[in-house]
Amino acid sequence: MTRLSRRSYSIDAPTLAQRLLGATLVRVADNGVRLAGRIVETEAYCGPEDQAAHSYKARRTERTEPMFGVGGTSYVYFTYGMHHCMNIVAGRLDEPVAVLLRALEPTEGLEEMRTNRRPRRDGQPKPDDDLCSGPAKLCQAMGIDRLMTGLDMTTHDRLWVEPRARAPRPDQIVTTTRVGIDNAGDWVDAPLRWYLRGSPHVSVRDPEAERRA
DNA sequence: ATGACGATTTACT
DNA sequence: GTAAATCGTCATA
Numbered sequence: 001m002t003r004l005s006r007r008s009y010s011i012d013a014p015t016l017a018q019r020l021l022g023a024t025l026v027r028v029a030d031n032g033v034r035l036a037g038r039i040v041e042t043e044a045y046c047g048p049e050d051q052a053a054h055s056y057k058a059r060r061t062e063r064t065e066p067m068f069g070v071g072g073t074s075y076v077y078f079t080y081g082m083h084h085c086m087n088i089v090a091g092r093l094d095e096p097v098a099v100l101l102r103a104l105e106p107t108e109g110l111e112e113m114r115t116n117r118r119p120r121r122d123g124q125p126k127p128d129d130d131l132c133s134g135p136a137k138l139c140q141a142m143g144i145d146r147l148m149t150g151l152d153m154t155t156h157d158r159l160w161v162e163p164r165a166r167a168p169r170p171d172q173i174v175t176t177t178r179v180g181i182d183n184a185g186d187w188v189d190a191p192l193r194w195y196l197r198g199s200p201h202v203s204v205r206d207p208e209a210e211r212r213a
Numbered sequence: 214a215t216g217a218c219g220a221t222t223t224a225c226t
Numbered sequence: 227g228t229a230a231a232t233c234g235t236c237a238t239a
Contacts, residue, residue: 043220052220063235081232083221100220121224136221146234180220203221214239226228 003160009071009090013044013097016090018194021173022164025104027142033112035142037104037132041195041202043178047097052184055096066150067096074159076149083136084145104132105201113141134203172197176209
């Protein structure tokens with residue numbers, strides 16, 4: 001079992017966001033079941049200058065503290081009174097930059113994920129492309145909550161990233177704007193989201209950007 | 214102490 | 227497309 005090293009994480013957020021595409025997020029659930037998914041969509045949050053980042057103006061609070069940690073630290077936060085989202089910290093110590101994991105293609109532990117994801121009203125299980133196609137969905141499916149913030153993913157025994165076998169072809173990577181960002185001035189239109197072209201597991205696809213890619 | 218809001222998801226019209 | 231759900235966090239006082 002090989003995993004991403006400190007060195008791999010210790011780069012700027014946009015670069016890490018693109019390099020994570022195709023890598024595998026692994027989570028060993030509390031019951032011991034191994035859950036895993038291929039990372040297919042990421043966003044970069046670029047620190048004190050980035051008006052959309054929790055670390056804008058170097059805001060350092062109990063919640064955002066993990067963002068100031070070393071590359072490879074997890075940053076999980078709670079929002080809307082019911083959802084969790086997971087980031088992987090990039091850069092160097094005290095540089096509050098991170099990559100939001102927005103979607104996975106589930107590869108291991110699908111049964112467990114279907115259990116973790118709330119069943120539909122009619123009782124039918126969610127289809128596979130609805131298990132991890134969003135930042136809060138993937139946390140729910142993988143059993144990741146705020147208790148898992150601030151972990152060192154280079155050594156933790158229940159949460160880590162395994163490197164991709166090969167880099168995706170550049171023309172298979174779609175670049176577009178971040179989702180759910182509307183009060184962030186100039187940063188609203190920054191091209192800081194990346195995803196694998198054509199993947200049905202992505203949260204929000206951008207047909208125009210896919211044509212360009 | 215208080216109020217406004219959120220890096221979302223789901224169900225419903 | 228629109229709206230509700232639901233509460234921790236953060237800024238202001």
